[in-house]
Amino acid sequence: KTGEFWIADRMLGAQTRGDFEHCEVALFLGKNPWHSHSIPRARVTLKELARDPARALIVIDPRRTETAAMADLHLQVKPGGDAWLLTAMLAIIAREDLVDHAFLDARARGQDEVLAALREVPIAEYCARAGVDEALARAAARRIATAGSVASFEDLGVQMSRHSTLVSYLHRLLWLLTGNYGKPGTQYTPTTLVPFATGASGHRSPVAQAPIISGLVPCNMICEEILTDHPKRYRAMIVEAANPAHSLADSQRMREALRALDTVVVIDVAMSETARLADYVLPAATQFEKAEATFFNFEFPDNYFHLRRRLLTPPDGPLPEAEIHARLCEALGGFDDGDLAPLRAAAAQGLEAYGMTFMQRVLGDARLRGLAAVILYRTLGPTLPEGLAEGAVLLGLAFRCAMQHGEALARAGFGGPPPIAALSLFRAILESPSGVVFARGEWSDVRPGTRDGTIQLALPDMLAELRKLAEPTPEREPAFPFILAAGERRSFTANTIVRDPAWRKKDPEGALRVNPEDAARLGLIAGGRARVTTRRGSAVVTVELSDTMQPGHISLPNGLGTRDPEDAAAALGGVAPNELTAVEDRDPFAGTPWHKYVPARIEALA
Template sequence: MTAGKWLKTACNLCYINCGIEVWVNDGRLEKVRGDRSSPKSQGYLCNKATRIPYYAHHRDRLTTPLRRRADGGFDEIEWDVAIAEIAERLRDIVDRYGGKSIALYGGGGQGNHAGGAYASGLIRALGSRSVFNALSQEKTGDFWVNGHMFGSQTCHTAEDVHHCDLLLVIGANPWIAHGFPNARDHLNQIRKDPARKLIVIDPRRTETAEMADLHLAVRPGTDAFLLAALLATLVRSDRVDQAFIEEHTVGFAEVRQALLKVPVEEWAAAADISIADLERCAAMIVAAKAMVVRVELGIQQGINSTLNSYLEKLLIMLSGNFGRKGTNQLHSWLQPLWGNSPNQTFAPTGDAIIGGLLPPNIFPEAVLKDHPDRLRCAWIDSSNPANTAANTEAVERALRSLELCVVVDVAITETARLAHYVLPASSQFEKTEFTLFNFEFPTNYFHVRAGVLPPLAGTLPEPEIYTRLAIALGLLPGDNVLAPLREAARRSRAEFAAAFRAFIAENPGAVPALVLYHTLGQTLPDGTAAAAPLWGAALACAKRSPQAVRRAIGASDEVTDHQLGDLLFDTIVAARQGTAVTRHEYDEVWSLISHSDRKVRLAIPQMLEWLARLDPQAAGAPKEFPFMLAAGGRRMFNANQIFRDPAWRREDPDGAMLINSSDLNELGAKDGDWIAVESVVGRLVVRCKVDDAMRHGQLALPHGYGQAYPTLDGERLINGPRINLLTESGNRDPIAGTPYHKNVAVRLALVSAHEAAAYQSQSERIHMRAAGQ
């Protein structure tokens, strides 16, 4: 028994990663509170974070490697056996098909990216660059637009909500989903200040829309029509910021011509927005001294998603709300979380690789297509595509078809059940972690989180898993080679830098992350060896933005530019809470644009062609599937797939489908009934919940459900909807491949009393037994 204590770490439930303190007592994480001394979040805590103990401790944790038998069951095996067998099968696949036949899927759950640094290093050493993850399920359309407008797909816009006098929210619900630091604090401040305004564009009258000065309840799937009509209104009436456009952009004349062709009245009608409301929105934007635009998956996973991202950026630029206090900005990075891969394609399917990433929607085709370079092996780390990627049936078929599938995770997920091997990882609070979700401007924060719990017996942190595998594959030299590097690190950073660079030059096939872990990492405090790969990132960051780094870490004039990166690295690994890594002046934003003239490119030919093709007649749901379902959305008690134990939910235990009362009445059902949802690829039976904030014809299901969890007698029952049984891989963006999850055409049907009783019984058994009753 050890005495309890409060330890600093971060919340792992959304990409804001608020600083928190956890009460750890006798090896268990028992309580959570906001870390008031965190410079980033200052004690902010939402309802979800208080439930983290349900993530940290539950009875479905894996504690031994598993090997699947031919009958679909699993054998428990020793770590050494698992690693040796996996290494042999990997070698065989590389020998027969080449490294390109392997893909990494995932590489770090919600803001926990340490594992990804090691997994991607190993996959690269085997000859593969193919990576699928959640970013390419959500954001690559935005990255593609940024690549064209700003010169690199790693240029990424930040939101200075703190200082704006107009917050324009499009397809987001920050009161529930957060998405920017201390979201509720900022929304409350805006609500209380008559000089500050809030506009929300969302089909549903969300909790955020309830607070808005103007809510545009756009028809689902018609955001592009509305945004284009809004831009056209500004252009027609010459209410764009001409001085900003001339000074900072290129290509306005072409964009203006394209927007003048937009039939404003017709497209506003297609979006079901009155001209009066459109005009009111335009007037509020023009009147704002500093508007910031906050967008999310409502448009990034909606119909025309890449075009939506383009139009959103045009609105920022044409209104001149960029690069000033209280507007949108670009932000600097400690380490870009994604890459820049313009004009690259994935040979087996011909799809674009954006930000160095492949879209999960093409995963089934990448495995199943009859192509010599199709994928034969998937290495899946902290990800559950069987539940999260579009078209569960196709994803499961692809997973079963692989010659080798290895899953690294904390629990036996739906994907793990189909893997050949499952390797039990330590949880995100049992090891050193960090997040590369650092999207703030002018001050950006980084948090290296030392483990606050010991690794659960039988589990390993990812650096140890990948070390064992690399040794078995002959990709990590022995200690006779690494020890001198480690000694150099102990003597001085300069000596280590010279030795490490010489080593990498002589060993181009090495995995740098693992070499750093075993050398420099062993000199770091509090067991933070896993943070060693950040050393190179810190050096590069200091080189890119020396003044911003100096301000952030308070470096004295005696610190040379040469020493600055090492000082930054030492600062972040020594701090037990988030620490500022860059602090910019506002006018430095222009230096973050990659185009050599530091000007924004407004005219993107593919986007203007797409705009010209928009057809209001094609908007809306087809006759045979008349409802538009948002498949996945944030609620008070959901959080991607990270929580396995259903008992964590205080409300909404079944992940109910939201539906307008008139739609439910027409169907002949009532609040709380079980009803069937059918799409072109599948059927789900869900509990329905009346929500008159929904539009007529609009439905919504939450993400983060559909996981199996063992009852007390060991039976595994599925909790809530596996929403991707309804989504179809082809319902996706033509450029980015991102799914149109917010616009899934479905129909509804009543279910028999017998079927409803079966679902009701299952729900009761899950929740009673999960709660231990």
């Protein structure tokens, strides 16, 4: 998703979400909310869209997903063909002058340059290269452009495929050129308690010089930052609630990289594949044994936050992450009792006294500011209701939110100067076991966060990449005639933290889905065994015949193929997809993996 974050920051200065509850047209691009959700009341909302004759559901996806099966228009693009399809649709809008000129004149810059580039696009050729009938592409483009409101969502289906960063740019052009931003039923910028994603910082990784986007090193370039004799190579890694030895591309190379580090520390609730390679494993309490929250708070106009209470006392040994972090910072000499004593004294006097002291002593001190979360936990945490010590960090977040979004907080009942509003919000979070509406937005609040306050449409590097689409498409390697989507989300898939085989009621082997025509040609049968091979490796799979797959396209689910050498019964069957993926297959801008575009071949096994 880092390519999307980078593009959104450059075009709009913020991330956006769609108002699917009120939109006339909903567009899902490489997204199957029937399984992946990500919108409120996902399945109910999809059913409402599908049933209403005045509304339309449009899906762009190589597979006929559960969402695509409900759609008014399903554009079943070839794997990796999204950039050509979106460019063709944009060209249709430009040539037929279906652009919202009034919106662009008032709120955007660069539209003339963008429209000029789009008018040069050979629409019929690009539709053919995308594998979508031109009439269908025109129907979808016109339905989007003429709708009163459009809400849109892109996800991993395109963000882990070819041209992923370019596709994020084209996707935004589609709803910006048609004026679908900042009004009911369209895209909006949520008021967040925590900034969820930002753009490029200007920093680069020390070895590969990869751009750092939203504070993240591109995952497909981590191995290059380790497996080298470069003097600034990474020497140690802290892995928290992640399993890179299984979940990142090219597991074989990632294991090699982890073994090459001087020190690996893993903080996790599961003894994962990565934990087994670590020098130190620090067991964490589960989500039921500590106060916790989600920071995916994107609702509008009312945005909601819920600090969940712990339900169980953790056993001896595992600790909440907040306690682990605090002990590590203390051991490293990040602060001492002299730094904490004034804050502890202030906490004993009440929240108002603590808030003032915290602002002066911590936020006003460059040395301590970066340790604010740990200091809050150590000094304010012990004074909070039992089991809520981890929630102390929310005071700092409440201060930030009050300073940035004072009007939205005031509408939700948290008015006054920022310190007063922040303390009021913090108290409400602690005292509301079912959560609290912390911000109430208005559509007039939805505006770009760019420096000059306008939408930036013409990104030179993206327009150059758009023009490159006219170049001949490289021929597919004859040895690998299929495209594997490595990591499909299904009814019974989960991230590798869920390691209990009994949880998987269906598809325990994580079958390879194959189009029946391809299966007949290759002699594959339902339930039979086959070998799938890529440039990086091979695996034996169970075959499932599915007409949801187009010919030449195959799919494996995510989260399977875990191994437990101490308990074979606890291992999950199926294939670990990243035994088949390669770190070299990545987006040239953001370095994101092409998990949804892995050249492969299949052979039947007796």
